[in-house]
Amino acid sequence: MNDAQRHSSEAEGSTAFLTDMYELTMLDAAIKDGTAERDCIFEVFGRRLPNERRYGVVAGTERVLDAITKFRFTEDQLATADFLSPQCREYLANYRFSGQVDGYREGELYFPYSPIMTVRGTFAECVILETVILSILNSDSAVASAASRMVSAADGRPIIEMGSRRTNEQAAVASARATYIAGFNATSNMEASLRYGIPPSGTAAHSWTLLHVDDQGQPDEKAAFKAQIASLGLDTTLLVDTFDITKGVDNALEVAGTELGAVRIDSGDLGIVSRRVRKQLDAAGAFNTRIIVSSDLDEFAIAGLRGDPVDGFGVGTSVVTGSGAPTAGLVYKLVEVEGHAVAKRSSGKVTYGGGKSALRAYRSSGVAVAEIVHPLGADIRRKPNLEYREMTVPLIRDGEIVDNQPSIEEIRELHATARGTLPWEGLALSRGEVAIPTKFIGFPEPE
């Protein structure tokens, strides 16, 4: 460990250096040219959903709010930022966000151009939050969006998140949280269990079976199974594919009897193997012994097992890497300066300027039909045959997190409810149209 590490910001709980250098140099230039105190609105949104998915899931909101309140510069950080003017460093030394944040509730669905989060305040106080806000929302939403599709594919069967080893060690903790919000049932990650109260879960590794060799170094799978049951009870899950699955199931039944909780299969064609193992278990009378499968499962593989006797899934790599979309592609754009709508006009990236709110419109049956994006504070004419829900809620007021933030269980519940309002085609796993259209109401046409 070097000195720099000892002085890292992490130890002091500061999030202020999870930031790109250009935010600080822009701030410095703005302080010098007098634009730093201009009233601004920044907006977080995505221009499209990755991989032609039908919906995205907002995740990370609570972590963003926490990061904003911890956005305080330490002495080491200020010393490192020696490329800034003394005025700028003094500004940073006293920095605390005092503006307003509004946005979608965590767990909500989002669509292209949904104004997921809106940050209002001076240019100075808003611009330097860009990176940390996007880091959290992009990574957590990517994981939750993938996880939600898997939950939908699993059709009520439980999924354990076990992907920690496939992603950065801290990203693993946040990912476990994101998958739980999206409807996963448990996580293997102990820190996520401690920090967020997510139920921990686990089975055993192949190393457990391999550890049990006799004096000649010959494998003894039954010894491994016996020891696991002795420690964890009959309701445990035995991993049966270290050597030969059929023999492994035989050994499991011999050791545990028909009251064994579950077996896990981590290799092979899981459809074929699960059917064969089910027959084997049933033939032995182990009708209640569950079959848990893992091994490179994603939403498509899970859906492919819908007709097979699988009682639960362990999902790792694919969910923590967003199943082909490891980042949500959300951006943080300046949309309003001193009351004037502003927007970048490079071709292909035209966006509506101005602060925004959103409503979601539903049929009386409860099925969502459109995302209505409108200018902040505008009164939108509502159609009498539709029902509307305000998507945009206050999150931070004058720098303080608004009271009554939802618990992780409430977020999870909200997500399940929201997913239940999608039209059927919105749940399709295939590439295709977004589940509901985004409509802009009350904006001038862009030039």
Add this chain to the structure above:
Amino acid sequence: MNDAQRHSSEAEGSTAFLTDMYELTMLDAAIKDGTAERDCIFEVFGRRLPNERRYGVVAGTERVLDAITKFRFTEDQLATADFLSPQCREYLANYRFSGQVDGYREGELYFPYSPIMTVRGTFAECVILETVILSILNSDSAVASAASRMVSAADGRPIIEMGSRRTNEQAAVASARATYIAGFNATSNMEASLRYGIPPSGTAAHSWTLLHVDDQGQPDEKAAFKAQIASLGLDTTLLVDTFDITKGVDNALEVAGTELGAVRIDSGDLGIVSRRVRKQLDAAGAFNTRIIVSSDLDEFAIAGLRGDPVDGFGVGTSVVTGSGAPTAGLVYKLVEVEGHAVAKRSSGKVTYGGGKSALRAYRSSGVAVAEIVHPLGADIRRKPNLEYREMTVPLIRDGEIVDNQPSIEEIRELHATARGTLPWEGLALSRGEVAIPTKFIGFPEPE
């Protein structure tokens, strides 16, 4: 913030809960059945390179060694692990790794089955390190492996890492480090600069230009450019594509004159646009003004710009997400118990058991020809016409990090040297054969 968060392990600097539950329950069962103290060897390796790449890059080693020394259980963690026996929790309360770690130097190339890291000790002390070791090596190596291909494609032109916003906020810091090891020249990430001494870098965002509206809300790009130059000097990089690139370059030249450091283009067909902008700059006499490009660049896009007048690249999303391979697919497998080689025998995943070391063989010209994997401690017959280098070096001895660990600059240098020994086809960006074959020498054939 809830109580669980306040008590999170992060605040105490412990890495012990970046761990899967099953490691703890296996430990508990092993303590009860008397196998916990068996001498074991675990090995980190990858069965294949993702996306048919030609080589991988080992990254994260220093972070792993640091994580092992910080693997100490806190009171909160032990209280959370209430599913464990009192003996097991007492073991954890006193835990410190006292074994041996050997492995590839950080920055080295690796190939399928290269024994990147070998952990020796009791089953108890080794098994619980699995997740944190893999999390770090899988994520850092994925990023470094992608980054190295980009550096190779850039052919000497500098690359700035600017992907923090596209990945978890802590993964962003580790990713910046991994890209620097692989040859990137700078990072936008301030924490990475503070923690690891990586040169920070940055330009300006579109929000900077958009901030500069006049009283009527009309854009004033020149005001933005003037303020940036006033603050950062003429050598700064002006972002010229907020409205219209040709007009943006005109405005930049009008404000800065021909001594402007650089312009950045973040949209459009970068080949066409860079050629047009180069002509525009040259026609104005700004021969030394550099052109920096960004906008969804990956190794293929960078290579595609080889003939274009691009002086530097800003790379974000693709590198921090491993450019299509967000995890390296490394595994941590038990290979030896009490001197007996062990291996899982599920089909398709056959591996050689036993502790291993590796040599890399080179022609006298310095070009690598093979990865030689052999049993740990075995004396391998060397061919007289080849030169050999020991790939496996001691990293931890009796729980202590071996002295003289390389600095990040030394790691970066080592990587550049190693990449220089690849045969030409090993640098190809296309899918194909691994650059050099892995040969197993001195092992019995697997059954």
